[in-house]
Amino acid sequence: MKVLLSANEAVARGGWEAGVEVASAYPGTPSTEILESFARYPDVYAEWATNEKVAMDVAIGAAYAGRRALTCMKHVGLNVAADAFFYASMTGLEAGLVFVSADDPQMHSSQNEQDNRHYAKFARVPCLEPSDSQEAKELVGVALEISEQFDTPVLLRLTTRLCHTDTLVELGERVTKPPTVEKYPRNPAKYVMVPGNARKKHPIIEERIRQLAEFAETFPHNRIEWGQRDLGIVTCGVAYQYAKEVFPEASVLRLGMTYPLPRQMVRDFAAQVERLVVLEELDPFLEEEIRLMGVEVYSGPEPYEGGKSIFPACGELDPGVVRQAAITAGLLPPSAAAPVPQLEKRELPARPPVLCPGCPHRSVFVELRRSKLPIQGDIGCYTLGLLPPLSSIHTCGCMGAGIGVAHGADVAGDEERHVAVIGDSTFFHTGMPALLNVVYNRGKSITVIMDNRITAMTGHQDNPSTGKTLQGQETVKIDFEPLVRALGVEEVHVVDAYDVKAVRDAFKACRQHDGPSVLITRRECALLPEVRRTWLPLRIDPEKCVACWTCIRTGCPALRKSEEIFEKTGRQKAEIDPLLCTGCELCAQLCPNGAILFRDQMGE
Amino acid sequence: MNNVNFLLCGVGGQGTILASDVLTQVGVQAGYDAKKAEVHGMAQRGGSVTSHVRWAEKVYSPLIAKGEVDVLVAFEKLEALRHIEFLRPGGTVVVNDHEIIPITVTSGGAEYPDDEHIRAVLAEVTGDVRWVDGMTIAEELGNVRAANVVLLGALSSLLDVPESIWLEVIEKRVPARYVELNRSAFRRGREAIVSG
Numbered sequence: 001m002k003v004l005l006s007a008n009e010a011v012a013r014g015g016w017e018a019g020v021e022v023a024s025a026y027p028g029t030p031s032t033e034i035l036e037s038f039a040r041y042p043d044v045y046a047e048w049a050t051n052e053k054v055a056m057d058v059a060i061g062a063a064y065a066g067r068r069a070l071t072c073m074k075h076v077g078l079n080v081a082a083d084a085f086f087y088a089s090m091t092g093l094e095a096g097l098v099f100v101s102a103d104d105p106q107m108h109s110s111q112n113e114q115d116n117r118h119y120a121k122f123a124r125v126p127c128l129e130p131s132d133s134q135e136a137k138e139l140v141g142v143a144l145e146i147s148e149q150f151d152t153p154v155l156l157r158l159t160t161r162l163c164h165t166d167t168l169v170e171l172g173e174r175v176t177k178p179p180t181v182e183k184y185p186r187n188p189a190k191y192v193m194v195p196g197n198a199r200k201k202h203p204i205i206e207e208r209i210r211q212l213a214e215f216a217e218t219f220p221h222n223r224i225e226w227g228q229r230d231l232g233i234v235t236c237g238v239a240y241q242y243a244k245e246v247f248p249e250a251s252v253l254r255l256g257m258t259y260p261l262p263r264q265m266v267r268d269f270a271a272q273v274e275r276l277v278v279l280e281e282l283d284p285f286l287e288e289e290i291r292l293m294g295v296e297v298y299s300g301p302e303p304y305e306g307g308k309s310i311f312p313a314c315g316e317l318d319p320g321v322v323r324q325a326a327i328t329a330g331l332l333p334p335s336a337a338a339p340v341p342q343l344e345k346r347e348l349p350a351r352p353p354v355l356c357p358g359c360p361h362r363s364v365f366v367e368l369r370r371s372k373l374p375i376q377g378d379i380g381c382y383t384l385g386l387l388p389p390l391s392s393i394h395t396c397g398c399m400g401a402g403i404g405v406a407h408g409a410d411v412a413g414d415e416e417r418h419v420a421v422i423g424d425s426t427f428f429h430t431g432m433p434a435l436l437n438v439v440y441n442r443g444k445s446i447t448v449i450m451d452n453r454i455t456a457m458t459g460h461q462d463n464p465s466t467g468k469t470l471q472g473q474e475t476v477k478i479d480f481e482p483l484v485r486a487l488g489v490e491e492v493h494v495v496d497a498y499d500v501k502a503v504r505d506a507f508k509a510c511r512q513h514d515g516p517s518v519l520i521t522r523r524e525c526a527l528l529p530e531v532r533r534t535w536l537p538l539r540i541d542p543e544k545c546v547a548c549w550t551c552i553r554t555g556c557p558a559l560r561k562s563e564e565i566f567e568k569t570g571r572q573k574a575e576i577d578p579l580l581c582t583g584c585e586l587c588a589q590l591c592p593n594g595a596i597l598f599r600d601q602m603g604e
Numbered sequence: 605m606n607n608v609n610f611l612l613c614g615v616g617g618q619g620t621i622l623a624s625d626v627l628t629q630v631g632v633q634a635g636y637d638a639k640k641a642e643v644h645g646m647a648q649r650g651g652s653v654t655s656h657v658r659w660a661e662k663v664y665s666p667l668i669a670k671g672e673v674d675v676l677v678a679f680e681k682l683e684a685l686r687h688i689e690f691l692r693p694g695g696t697v698v699v700n701d702h703e704i705i706p707i708t709v710t711s712g713g714a715e716y717p718d719d720e721h722i723r724a725v726l727a728e729v730t731g732d733v734r735w736v737d738g739m740t741i742a743e744e745l746g747n748v749r750a751a752n753v754v755l756l757g758a759l760s761s762l763l764d765v766p767e768s769i770w771l772e773v774i775e776k777r778v779p780a781r782y783v784e785l786n787r788s789a790f791r792r793g794r795e796a797i798v799s800g
Contacts, residue, residue, distance in 0.1 A: 004628060004638070108643070165641040165666040166628055238666070245665040320669030338671030340689055345725050348686050349714035351615065351706040353651040389711045552711050557650050560710045579748060 005169045007162035010133035011072070011100055012037035013169065014140030018096075019176040020070045021045060022062035024055040026429065027458035028074030029109040030163035031102035035072060036461070039470045043176075048461055048470045051399070051429040052077035056084040056099065060153075063097035064191065066181035068144055072100035075116050076398060080430070082119070085153070089123040090201050091191050092151035095180045096144030099125075102158045105281050106316035111379075111398060113314070115283035120155045120259040124209045127155045127259040128221070131240040133167040139221065139256065148180075150208055150215075157258070159281060161238045161316065213260035221256025224269055231331065232273025234266065234286055239279045242322045246332075261289050270295045277310055277331065281317050284308035300329035355384050357558040358526030358535070358582030360497035361450050364421070365390040366554055366590070367503050368448075371511075373419050374409065376402035378431070380423035381457045381525075382450050389553045393421070400430025406445040407438045417511055418445040424480070425455035425463040432487065438516045439488035446510045447489075447518045449480055450497070452525040460528065484518045491517035498523050500589040526582050536583035536599050540575055544595035547571035551587035551596060559587060607660035608763070609668045613687045614679030615704045616644065616651045619752030622777065623677070624655035626756060629773045631659035634765045641666035650707070652683060677759055679738070679752060680704050685722050694730050698759050698797075700738040700751060734758065734797045741792045750782075750789035757793020767794070 049055035120127035299309035547566035631638035678684030
């Protein structure tokens with residue numbers, strides 16, 4: 001039976017069919033749906049880990065115990081997990097182990113567009129790349145076989161365009177194997193990476209990658225599709241689809257394993273085409289490997305000066321981008337591009353992502369904006385506090401960075417009081433060690449934990465504060481107050497994020513405290529199903545509205561300017577979109593003229 | 605069988621993704637290879653959302669280049685204008701006659717384009733613009749969230765796929781308690797096209 005699946009769903013399916021028993025991950029766009037989907041299959045264990053490194057350790061532990069295992073993460077998650085990635089390459093395993101990295105060309109939802117194929121080469125781990133969902137499914141099983149045959153973890157690299165594209169997939173049955181070990185291994189020479197053992201291991205992994213390069217020569221997912229011989233394209237991943245679309249006549253060497261390369265296969269292909277070009281997204285990873293082999297790669301009319309030839313290294317490719325680059329390089333005539341009309345179009349208002357109506361983070365940002373203090377952000381919905389009119393995030397680098405950055409500015413002697421904001425799940429991920437560091441080193445920064453009771457931005461995943469596991473089991477519900485007190489913070493305030501005065505008073509107390517402090521602003525994400533049921537749109541009394549726009553400056557999408565004019569100033573009055581308002585009452589509390597009705601006034 | 609490239613665009617929360625799921629599955633059941641690529645940013649709601657859907661005997665690229673979209677389905681007027689460059693000259697636009705004011709207009713200095721401008725620019729690319737009053741119809745049916753399926757109904761009247769396939773796919777895709785609503789929304793949509 002063929003069904004439409006995204007590559008994320010297909011990887012989950014592939015893992016299930018190939019007998020993966022344990023999967024652990026931390027949510028991160030564009031990878032999140034892999035584990036959400038895998039967790040729904042029967043006879044598997046799946047969990048949300050507290051971060052990517054923990055998730056990878058868990059998968060490694062399962063593979064040491066002789067069970068096929070998988071972890072998945074967004075590309076930057078592999079930075080967090082890198083330590084585990086490298087030791088797993090050194091130790092090898094007892095059963096198949098696959099690490100899935102979902103890279104994000106174009107940075108649709110990321111801070112960079114790092115190309116994680118480099119990690120494969122860095123750690124001497126083979127890298128597989130599918131070109132559609134069907135192949136994504138197949139390559140999970142193939143990766144597990146390779147993993148067991150060569151005693152190595154395997155990196156399966158996806159990109160956003162595969163992760164979030166549905167294509168047809170032929171479904172198969174699950175094949176399970178008994179554990180490959182009867183008893184957990186006691187094999188320190190293999191598994192204890194002290195220097196004496198690790199030194200013996202290094203030549204073994206160098207030999208392993210040499211053997212894998214030999215294996216790649218006959219690997220069926222590396223294949224040549226012969227066409228005309230004037231142009232030969234080496235390609236991989238989703239770029240293969242663009243190659244077929246834009247150069248239907250060309251010969252194509254499609255690599256399903258992009259590290260290590262089948263060197264002889266590449267040489268033979270290059271020898272049989274007039275011009276060899278490399279079509280890959282992001283970095284010139286294949287191109288540089290191929291050039292290092294001494295094979296000539298066509299780089300366009302200009303002499304090659306290093307880096308990437310013909311196709312852009314920045315951003316996501318698509319057929320339009322590929323075609324345009326090919327025209328510039330003289331591979332296609334200018335007439336190959338569809339004419340794009342020059343329209344008499346005005347500049348259009350952007351529609352940036354915004355904090356949703358009813359978002360509990362909004363009240364905190366209104367208060368932080370009032371304080372004019374420097375605010376260190378973090379990764380989550382609350383990063384959107386950066387945008388006008390809230391404009392209250394001044395740095396944001398990666399998961400867990402804000403608390404350390406605030407402390408660094410503080411101990412550097414910067415005179416302003418530094419504030420870090422971090423979400424509940426991100427605090428578990430990498431915030432906890434950073435806060436402990438603030439306390440231990442006598443810092444004074446203020447940490448605001450914006451606890452909306454869910455991992456929201458990636459689409460509502462459970463975490464240690466929700467009381468539920470990924471597979472729906474009841475579990476402990478970690479409370480932040482005792483947790484941060486246990487980390488040594490004495491000044492701790494817990495408030496309802498919807499209570500503007502409580503947020504203001506608690507933040508003031510934190511500023512007055514001569515030492516580290518934590519403000520926990522608690523309120524469920526307004527989009528949770530149980531919260532949606534309580535939505536009640538509010539209304540503005542136009543008689544009382546004086547068009548001061550205090551409500552509009554909260555940046556709530558439910559508030560807008562009406563057609564009605566306030567005579568005295570000639571400004572438009574405010575009104576509420578009943579389709580968007582959830583009734584959080586933030587604007588009602590802020591309105592200086594009592595013009596916005598509270599929930600209990602809505603019956604009047 | 606004719607190959608068709610669709611671009612669906614709207615605002616997060618409008619049901620653009622559901623509509624593109626249905627459209628892709630309808631393509632499969634009508635015998636095409638079909639692919640659907642979602643392009644959406646960070647926010648759960650409020651941002652621009654687009655979906656590329658392609659029907660062909662064999663589809664390679666999941667993304668459609670500018671100037672190669674056959675049918676642009678816009679759930680919001682400004683989004684129709686934003687994505688009109690994707691349409692091949694003379695292609696078809698199905699647009700919901702509805703505006704959602706972006707935050708950059710409400711609290712920034714930006715201006716929402718007037719109807720005259722929107723119609724004029726769309727007309728520069730094609731004479732085939734079909735306006736649908738999706739919100740009014742959905743309101744009449746008692747749930748504005750069904751506007752996306754009204755638009756699908758309108759779209760279906762332009763394509764050569766049996767109505768039964770559409771209804772079967774929609775019924776499978778929406779929660780059981782909304783099946784009747786969506787069936788009505790689809791049927792109303794089929795008769796709802798107001799020509800530009």
